[in-house]
Amino acid sequence: MEARLDLDGNPIRPITICMIGAGGFIGSHLCEKLMTETPHTVLAVDVYNDKIKHLMEQPAGGQPHPWVGRIQFHRLNIKNDSRLEGLIKMSDLTINLAAICTPADYNTRPLDTIYSNFIDALPVVRYCSENDKRLIHFSTCEVYGKTIGSFLPKDHPLRKEPEFYVLKEDLSPCILGPIEKQRWSYACAKQLTERLIYAEGAENGLEFTIVRPFNWIGPRMDFIPGVDGPSEGVPRVLACFSNNLLRREPLKLVDGGQSLRTFVYIKDAIEAVLLMIENPDRANGRIFNVGNPNNEVTVKQLAEIMTEVYSKVSGEPPLEVPTIDISSEEFYGEGYDDSDRRIPDMTIINRQLGWNPKTSLHDLLHSTLTYQRKTYAEAIKRMMAKPTATS
Numbered sequence: 001m002e003a004r005l006d007l008d009g010n011p012i013r014p015i016t017i018c019m020i021g022a023g024g025f026i027g028s029h030l031c032e033k034l035m036t037e038t039p040h041t042v043l044a045v046d047v048y049n050d051k052i053k054h055l056m057e058q059p060a061g062g063q064p065h066p067w068v069g070r071i072q073f074h075r076l077n078i079k080n081d082s083r084l085e086g087l088i089k090m091s092d093l094t095i096n097l098a099a100i101c102t103p104a105d106y107n108t109r110p111l112d113t114i115y116s117n118f119i120d121a122l123p124v125v126r127y128c129s130e131n132d133k134r135l136i137h138f139s140t141c142e143v144y145g146k147t148i149g150s151f152l153p154k155d156h157p158l159r160k161e162p163e164f165y166v167l168k169e170d171l172s173p174c175i176l177g178p179i180e181k182q183r184w185s186y187a188c189a190k191q192l193t194e195r196l197i198y199a200e201g202a203e204n205g206l207e208f209t210i211v212r213p214f215n216w217i218g219p220r221m222d223f224i225p226g227v228d229g230p231s232e233g234v235p236r237v238l239a240c241f242s243n244n245l246l247r248r249e250p251l252k253l254v255d256g257g258q259s260l261r262t263f264v265y266i267k268d269a270i271e272a273v274l275l276m277i278e279n280p281d282r283a284n285g286r287i288f289n290v291g292n293p294n295n296e297v298t299v300k301q302l303a304e305i306m307t308e309v310y311s312k313v314s315g316e317p318p319l320e321v322p323t324i325d326i327s328s329e330e331f332y333g334e335g336y337d338d339s340d341r342r343i344p345d346m347t348i349i350n351r352q353l354g355w356n357p358k359t360s361l362h363d364l365l366h367s368t369l370t371y372q373r374k375t376y377a378e379a380i381k382r383m384m385a386k387p388t389a390t391s
Contacts, residue, residue, distance in 0.1 A: 004038070006279050007354065014039040017277070018087045020078060020124065021097030023048045025221045026138070026213075026266070030095070031055055033270050035067040040277075042071045043087050049073050050228075051220050079120055088127045093277065095136045096124050099190075102222070103183065104234035107333040110185040117189035122196070129200045134207040134284070136276060139194050141167065141214040141291065141342050142187040145175040150340040168345040169212070169287040181337035194287070201285055209276050209283045214291025214344045218266030218364065219371035227379045234332070237261075241303055242372045245310045246380045250324040254331050257300030257323070260341040264292035265359035265367070275353040282352045289344035292357035295364075296343060309365045313373055 004012045017034070021027050023046030031052050034040050044052060055071050058064050078084050078098055088094050100109070100116040121137070128135040149164035158164055166172075174191055176184040200206035222239035223229025224246070234240065244251045272290045276283040297305065300323070307322045328336040349355050 004278075007275070007282060008279075012038075012278050014041065015092040015277075016041045016043065016090060018043045018045060018091035018094045019097065020045045020084075020094065021099070021138075022046050022073075023051055024097060025051070025218075026216065026270075027097050028052050028220055029218070029266050029270050030097075030273055031071060033274055034277075035065070035071055038274070038278075040070070043091060044071055044073045045076060045078070045084070045087060046073075047075060047077055049075070078124065079115075084123065085127045085131075088124070088133055089131050091133060093134045093136065094124065094128050095138075095277075096121060097138050098124075099138070099140075101140065101186065102234065102236055103186075103336075104332055106183045106186045107335040110182040110335075113185045114189045117186060118192050121193045125193070125197055125200060125206070128208075129204050129206040132205075134209075134280060135197065136209045136211065136273070136283075137193065137197055138211045138213065139190045139287075140187065141212050141289070141344065142339065143174050143191040143194060143212065144172055144339065144342065145177070145184070145187060146339050147341050148173070148175070165341050166293075166343050166345050167289065169289055169348055172345075177337040180335065182335040183332070183337045207280065207284045209285075210287040211273065211276070212287065212289050212344075213264075213269065214289060214342055215261050215263045216266050216269045216290070217263050218368050219375075221266070221368070224372075224376050224380070226383060227376055237299060237302070238306075238368065241306050242369065242376075245306065245314075245369070246372065246376055247384065248316070248319060250319060250321055251303040251307065252326045252331060253300055253303060253323050254326060254328050256325050257298055257303060259299050259338055260296055260343075261299060261302070262291050262293055262296045262343055263302070263361055263364065264290065264295065264357050265364035268292070268357040268359050272349065272353065272355045275355055279353060286348065286352060288349045288352075289346065290349065290355075291342075291344035291346075292359075292361075293343050293346060294357070295361040297361065305361065306365055306369065309362065310369050310373075313366065313369050314377075 022044035028051035100113050144167045147165040149159045152159050197208050201208050217238045222235035224243050225233045241251050269290050307318050311318050
């Protein structure tokens, strides 16, 4: 592998990375990137490794992967395993991806949500601080909560001014809903973890970077209910809509699908994370939005685009009634609330790391739905063909 240089022209030395949550959606893509394009070693920490098995299994009868030995899987739960501190001590950098991050759980499992996203992060932050280890912590764009503009009358001219809805890491307030709306348990726990990390940096010199993802989507995201996840489970919007399309069911629009979201392709986002890993002087002490402000649509528009793209990918005509409306209480349960709009300001990440997203919404959906169909279509067909139990 040729010598690689950071953004300032300095050679990039190989490091050991303790990646907590390596077996998930983001972790699996990041592990692939690190194995195929860098000399770094990964201590992959998770309770499952299905999405990264292909990186550790050698081809039958062929040449071993060039990264053999550079990724080691450690099956442990960070809630109660004393081995975690040892793995952090062995590493130069810890990346914490562990989280409960499916909106359906925020109402029905608020305690688990708070413990997973705040309490379980405490030892990770403490071990990094006490052992002088750098930390890259994954937070969420949900910490911003509602935009300032959402509190103005709908016809107010200021609602169109960017400062009232574009979210900036160093300026925008975090406006969460009332306590009884337990959907905000996730955002609140993530925000408190950010504040803890920032305080450790200010008072104890912890070297940190905080990542705020804005709807990263792509292959291996979430699960398809009844296939590789619980039958009654409710994944995030992309997997929910994919599940409906694969089953030829109408896509469910929560409260009419009027919320606005931006979406960024996972492979674009992973490029940003690699820049953070390999340019610590530019990334330490920073909070980075990572999203694509050019890919903003309402959830209803997302459903329409996904229906059109899936029809081309599958060759199947769209349903006569492609979407149906459903209330948030019926879909998510009591206590649901949501942010109105999430547009990331990209000034800081562009200035510090020179990163910009590249992939259009149409292209990333085509790639993702091609993967979803290839991976799940036959399994769903077999499952739907099974006779239902009768009394």
